[in-house]
Amino acid sequence: MKSNYMRYLNVKEDFPALKRYKAYLNTAAQGLIPKQTSEALRRFLEKTEVDEWGDLGEEVEKPAKREIAKLIGCDDEEVSFSVQTTDGFRRILLSIKPREGGNIVGIDLEFPSISMAIKTLSQRNHSELRIVKHRDGRYYVTDFEKLIDDKTYAVIFSSVVWVDGFMLPIREISEIAHERGALVVVDGIQHVGAVNMNVKKLGIDAMAVGGEKWLLNNVIGSGFIYVDKEVVEELEPPAQTLMNFQEPTEGWSKWWTKIDKDPWKPLEKSKTASKLDWGGGKPYILIEALRSSVEYLNNIGIERIEKHNRALKRRIIEEAEKMGYKVLGYVEDEDKWSSITTISTGKGYVREMEAVRIMREEGMQVSYRGSSGIGGIRISPHIYNDEADIEVLFSKLKEKI
Incomplete structure (x- = not known):
């Protein structure tokens, strides 16, 4: 079921850079600039x-x-x-x-x-x-x-x-x-x-x-x-x-x-x-x-932004668990969620890095991050993303991993 918050925000047209990507899910590395x-x-x-x-x-x-x-x-x-x-x-x-x-x-x-x-x-x-x-x-x-x-x-x-x-x-x-x-x-x-x-x-x-x-x-x-x-x-x-x-x-x-x-x-x-x-x-x-x-x-309102981003994170977690992936640093309390989700597929660093590289070449913007003994594919959607972006990501990930 589509989130009401994602339909309500509907801000994609404010971000011309989105046209370059199949899905831009990398705000934790670099956000996109609105036309305003x-x-x-x-x-x-x-x-x-x-x-x-x-x-x-x-x-x-x-x-x-x-x-x-x-x-x-x-x-x-x-x-x-x-x-x-x-x-x-x-x-x-x-x-x-x-x-x-x-x-x-x-x-x-x-x-x-x-x-x-x-x-x-x-x-x-x-x-x-x-x-x-x-x-x-x-x-x-x-x-x-x-x-x-x-x-x-x-x-x-x-x-x-x-x-x-x-x-x-x-x-x-x-x-x-x-x-x-x-x-x-x-x-x-x-x-x-x-x-x-x-x-x-x-x-x-x-x-x-x-x-x-x-x-x-x-x-x-x-x-x-x-x-x-x-x-x-x-x-x-x-x-x-x-x-x-x-x-x-x-x-x-x-x-x-x-x-x-x-x-x-x-x-x-x-x-x-x-x-x-x-x-x-x-x-x-x-x-x-x-x-x-x-x-x-x-002008959008941080409460609405949080709900939007939280709905996207929920969707990411659901898809990751369905595919048997581990969500790093996971907590059940949604009030303690950030807008970053990092997953480990269990396939190892080399295969995950290669999957990220290929996805980026094909217009899927995510990152790989690691430190102090943990690491994985980092997914970070923001207000310009919707459930379709999440679906494309996991479809591509399933192909590449």
Whole structure:
């Protein structure tokens, strides 16, 4: 039976890139850009070409912050921007105050770029690094509880595991970490835009998210940072430049004209997430692209998107089980599902990799991912997919495996 949500969304025509594929089921690697974002970028360039911008902060930056805040359930002032995920994540990590004799807790299935950042942070701060081990692709609160103690100053992890799509119990981990005085820092790139996330309810202190996957910004290079306003003062970036500080009381325009200003005298420290941004001129074209895509998702509604993606995942699991495949990191509770499903056919790495290669050549976009002892064919549908895509995938997989 077809899902009402899939019929209701009906957004395929908004994504011209779909014409290149028999089925595009690879959003966890790279999302597709809607026409609305392309049009917003064209308008941006047209206005730039004739120098029609008045105040880019008001016309681009603030609207982008409003859309992101709406999507993740925070205040506008708790949002800043980055270049994809790693840039923002690095800035958050470099701003965390270490604790003498302290430790950092992470997970063994972490995305390599993030794990390397955490590793170098622990080395820089001479901190012990404690790694929670997965159990058959899943993580359990009790395993975090064993490693988080009064000397832990940061618990850092991806909210959705990139390899198998397991969604970590963020709220429960946050409660343990906060009881013991630790910050909770999250990489939300495989989460935000695909399923609902309210950062306040989950107790996330800081988060970095790139636009290139579920936020439909592809190769644009956009991203954002979230920092809880109660945590901003605890963070100390290694260096801050002019726009990381608060605007002078007389306003920037007047301040720039003052003859008697001392360029070595710092302004008041920022009390918003902008404390962690570039500190100078911003890449407004990236911000505008992200604004447009997030607005597109907000107009659909994240609750509807989640239901749509969940219905597709349910269909994938049904087909995989029918064919005798294993769903990695599987949990029965659908409220704990991400939009990523990774399956193991039992035929081994070489045959599965070959099947993925052939399918990709024939226009079926999926990925193969593995780490820390597990791996399989990763399927990641989004709003532009429907049940027909799932049917085509498993028909082709049956042929090739």
